Amino acid sequence: MKRTVIAALTLFIAIAAIGCGAKKDDNLDIIGGADGPTSIFLASKSKEDKALSWLYEKGGINVIWGDKISSKDTHGGFHGDGSSLYSYQFTDSSMEPEMEESEYWKSFPISEEVSNLINNSIGDECAEAIPEISNGYYFFYDRHTEAADPYDESELWNRASINCTVALYDADEDILYIFMKDT
Structure with missing residues (x-):
């Protein structure tokens, strides 16, 4: 008692x-x-470190050695809705061959679904901070509980809420952006 x-x-x-x-x-x-x-x-890991570790686990590419440039997080409220954006600088293009061979990373241009997620998030300061990237690779993971295949972005708009992570690698600048959206 x-x-x-x-x-x-x-x-x-x-x-x-x-x-x-x-x-x-x-x-x-x-x-x-x-x-x-x-x-x-x-625990000694920050949210940013956890994002890199998570991406390494799900995406299969060793990205954990990037140097953090910036981070934004608008998650909050009762349900934890919001978005996050973490950006990391890499010293060379050594990840590109791995991304080229990976079944989870795709070369640019990004799909229409992912483009709509980023470009139509009006008022979302995290999405608006992602620069235009023309050369690189992207990774998509659907964290929604109803996702049949978490690596498939085609079902992104067929549910009432969105819970996903998109990683964008700018091959010209050697910068990785990790964007998380939860509605």
Whole structure:
């Protein structure tokens, strides 16, 4: 009983702190519940590092050595809707042969679906910050729960919401842009 009261009180305080504008720490995870021990994990990876690791895992190309140029994140609110844009500079074009051979990375021009996602996101400061790219490769991953094939962008507009990630590699500038959209 005492554990249940303590767990409930801790949860109430955490919810109140978030609601009062407390700074959110994305490197802190609390795992546990009222019926068992609670553990607190501190992680050293930032959201940007997680984006590169995630892209490496899903896209199969070693992109984790890029130097961060900038990041924007408009996610927030109750459902976490918004978008993110991370950009990374690379020192050479050594990823291009791997992207050329990959089944998940496609050469430019980008598909109509991906183009519409980026170019028709009016008022989305992340999408608007992506420059015009004419030479490079792109990667698409549909994170929606109803996606039959997450690498297929053809179903992007057939649902009420969008949850996807697009990576755009500018081969002329050696810059990688990772754009995440959640509605």
